[in-house]
Amino acid sequence: MSAPARIPGVHEQPAVRAAAGLLVYLMIGVYFGVVLIRSEAASWYRIQEMFRFQSFHMYGLIGSAVLTGMLTTWLLRRSGARSLDGQTITVTPKERGWARYVLGGATFGIGWGLAGVCPGPIFTLLGAGVWPMLVVLAFALLGTWLYGALRRHLPH
Structure with a gap:
């Protein structure tokens, strides 16, 4: 039994589309990295100023990011937006309770304070x-692995 005839361009189309999509994500990531560097959001000195309450710069950046996130989440919920493959985008509501958020926030904050950088700008700084x-x-990768290994024992 011979293999089915290949029509040029038909079987390769999903791969080309996936590569183009990855290129778009790469370009957006590079742009975001440039914005992080130019806005000094990846600057250890700016982060230190924020933790010492010496400058409003980082609070303004974080506040504008929170407002942008709130607005886009609201728009996604209201508009019935669809992904590129046609599925409706849904935003799952947060679970009630405080323990997971306090523990997660404290862990994140300790890591941020010790490293002087949150996870996003790590690649930007590299x-x-x-x-x-x-x-x-x-250590960020080790912490992620450790969370995965201990997840069933943590409060969720």
Whole structure:
């Protein structure tokens, strides 16, 4: 039995579409990285100023990100937006309770304070040539793995 005839361009189409989609995500990521560097959101000094209440800069950035997130979440819920593959985008409501949010926020805050960077700018700083961020990346990955290993024992 021979293989079915291949029609040029038909079987390769999903792969080309996936590659184009990844390229779009890469370009958006590079743009976001440039914005993080130019806005000084990835600056250890700006983060230190924020934690010492010496500057409004980071609070303004974080506040504008929270407002943007609230607005886009509201728009997604109201508009019935669809993903590229046609599925309706839904935003699942947060679970009630405080323990998981306090523990998660404290863990995130301790890591942010110790490393001087939240997870997003790690790759941005690596792209800017700040090689000590490799240590931060290694421990971020270790923490992610540790969470996965201990997840069933943590409050959810």
